[in-house]
Amino acid sequence: MRPVKVGICGLGTVGGGTFNVLKRNAAEIARRAGRDIEVEQIAARHLNPACELGDTPVTEDVFALVDNPEIDIIVELIGGYGVARDVVMRAIANGKHVVTANKALIAVHGNEIFKAASEKGVMVAFEASVAGGIPIIKALREGLAANRINWVAGIINGTGNFILTEMRDKGRAFEDVLAEAQALGYAEADPAFDVEGIDAAHKLTILASIAFGIPLQFDKAYTEGITRLTTDDVNYAEALGYRIKHLGVARRTETGVELRVHPTLIPEDRLIANVNGVMNAVMVHGDAVGPTLYYGAGAGAEPTASAVVADIIDVVRTLTTDPNNRVPHLAFQANSLSDLPVLPVEQIETAYYLRLHAQDRPGVLAKVATILSERGINIESIVQMEAEEQDGLVPMILLTHEVIEQQMNDAIAAIEALEDIAGPVIRIRVEQLN
Ligand SMILES: NC(=O)c1ccc[n+]([C@@H]2O[C@H](COP(=O)([O-])OP(=O)(O)OC[C@H]3O[C@@H](n4cnc5c(N)ncnc54)[C@H](O)[C@@H]3O)[C@@H](O)[C@H]2O)c1
Numbered sequence: 001m002r003p004v005k006v007g008i009c010g011l012g013t014v015g016g017g018t019f020n021v022l023k024r025n026a027a028e029i030a031r032r033a034g035r036d037i038e039v040e041q042i043a044a045r046h047l048n049p050a051c052e053l054g055d056t057p058v059t060e061d062v063f064a065l066v067d068n069p070e071i072d073i074i075v076e077l078i079g080g081y082g083v084a085r086d087v088v089m090r091a092i093a094n095g096k097h098v099v100t101a102n103k104a105l106i107a108v109h110g111n112e113i114f115k116a117a118s119e120k121g122v123m124v125a126f127e128a129s130v131a132g133g134i135p136i137i138k139a140l141r142e143g144l145a146a147n148r149i150n151w152v153a154g155i156i157n158g159t160g161n162f163i164l165t166e167m168r169d170k171g172r173a174f175e176d177v178l179a180e181a182q183a184l185g186y187a188e189a190d191p192a193f194d195v196e197g198i199d200a201a202h203k204l205t206i207l208a209s210i211a212f213g214i215p216l217q218f219d220k221a222y223t224e225g226i227t228r229l230t231t232d233d234v235n236y237a238e239a240l241g242y243r244i245k246h247l248g249v250a251r252r253t254e255t256g257v258e259l260r261v262h263p264t265l266i267p268e269d270r271l272i273a274n275v276n277g278v279m280n281a282v283m284v285h286g287d288a289v290g291p292t293l294y295y296g297a298g299a300g301a302e303p304t305a306s307a308v309v310a311d312i313i314d315v316v317r318t319l320t321t322d323p324n325n326r327v328p329h330l331a332f333q334a335n336s337l338s339d340l341p342v343l344p345v346e347q348i349e350t351a352y353y354l355r356l357h358a359q360d361r362p363g364v365l366a367k368v369a370t371i372l373s374e375r376g377i378n379i380e381s382i383v384q385m386e387a388e389e390q391d392g393l394v395p396m397i398l399l400t401h402e403v404i405e406q407q408m409n410d411a412i413a414a415i416e417a418l419e420d421i422a423g424p425v426i427r428i429r430v431e432q433l434n
């Protein structure tokens with residue numbers, strides 16, 4: 001049988017890894033797929049020193065691949081929403097299947113892309129777009145298909161987790177670790193996407209759609225990055241038995257879906273609290289299976305290529321399948337998506353860590369406690385830190401029970417208005433994840 005022919009668009013970190021894995025494991029891959037898979041052509045602006053391309057043709061024109069009638073599968077590894085979107089839409093229009101690692105593109109334009117793909121009867125596979133090499137899309141769409149998924153929570157940005165880990169373990173400076181993450185090929189072209197939580201929000205948007213069967217709604221995700229975290233909070237959290245991780249959380253409630261990315265205190269004895277460096281982990285809670293955890297490298301050339309190549313194999317295996325009998329792009333049949341709304345952040349419910357700077361005078365604590373209790377916020381614990389700061393201020397840490405965000409906003413405004421409290425109240429959400 002004729003080999004299946006692949007065109008690789010973009011030969012950077014992931015494109016290079018994909019070429020190398022396809023070549024190195026070609027024999028095993030053919031035994032799995034039932035067909036030989038060949039790279040017919042590559043589109044690249046620069047050659048990748050990690051790749052020995054041999055006689056594989058290279059062009060600078062991505063559309064030469066998209067319009068090449070020999071190519072069955074377009075592998076989009078350029079990134080961004082510009083050329084990448086045109087490549088994917090034109091590939092679909094030309095009747096080609098698509099494999100992509102581009103979470104930004106799927107999170108923002110996925111509804112349109114999947115609609116076009118379904119109309120044309122082609123597949124768009126995107127396992128590498130979430131949590132790199134971890135087969136989380138596969139697990140959610142297929143392995144957990146019996147369940148009503150209650151929530152998904154994950155460390156889904158490798159760069160951010162690498163930065164937090166190096167800062168905590170080695171006391172390294174933020175900028176220094178970010179530069180290393182860029183050199184290692186983990187970071188996005190614009191690393192603000194990593195450290196401001198945008199990349200994690202893209203991935204969470206995708207996970208939430210697949211978990212709950214809702215359309216992709218990136219614009220409704222609440223997004224907070226790691227740039228405002230301080231070592232003081234990391235240390236205070238540790239003293240209380242917690243780790244701070246940058247988490248994406250998608251939770252189904254009675255009234256809608258919480259979709260939020262933010263730094264989070266997690267009890268230190270949870271497995272996910274001990275996921276370090278570029279590793280990612282995603283917890284999924286299904287009503288039948290209970291809590292499950294998926295762990296592995298979230299970024300890097302070959303871990304990501306692992307997912308890209310698995311998708312290529314999946315496409316090859318189902319090339320001749322009736323399109324109506326394939327696994328739906330968003331796990332649920334396209335005509336059965338739910339209109340469950342994504343909740344505004346004011347309506348989400350979480351517990352909190354609060355850091356206050358109070359005058360060391362009697363009565364301050366009582367005033368703070370009154371403000372919280374008047375709003376129905378229960379205090380789990382209060383710790384007055386030993387350290388005395390300038391002007392007689394003492395850091396005070398409070399852990400609260402779960403509360404609706406709007407109530408907490410009101411309480412914080414009232415606390416900040418107290419004469420005995422200096423500066424803003426620092427808040428970090430807390431998740432028990434059990
Ligand atoms: N790096 C990772 O660990 C990782 C992991 C998962 C997903 N991703 C995603 O994979 C995609 C690629 O990321 P990357 O890290 O490999 O990026 P990269 O910058 O290393 O590679 C992108 C390549 O595309 C090339 N390119 C850009 N425009 C082009 C054009 N018009 N024609 C041909 N080539 C063009 C660039 O020259 C570059 O070599 C992105 O969507 C990214 O979000 C990356």
Ligand SMILES: N[C@@H](CCO)C(=O)O
Binds near residue numbers: 131156157300
């Ligand atoms: N920049 C991303 C790449 C993997 O999607 C990260 O660091 O997680």
Ligand code: NA
Binds near residue numbers: 130132134
């Ligand atoms: Na993945």
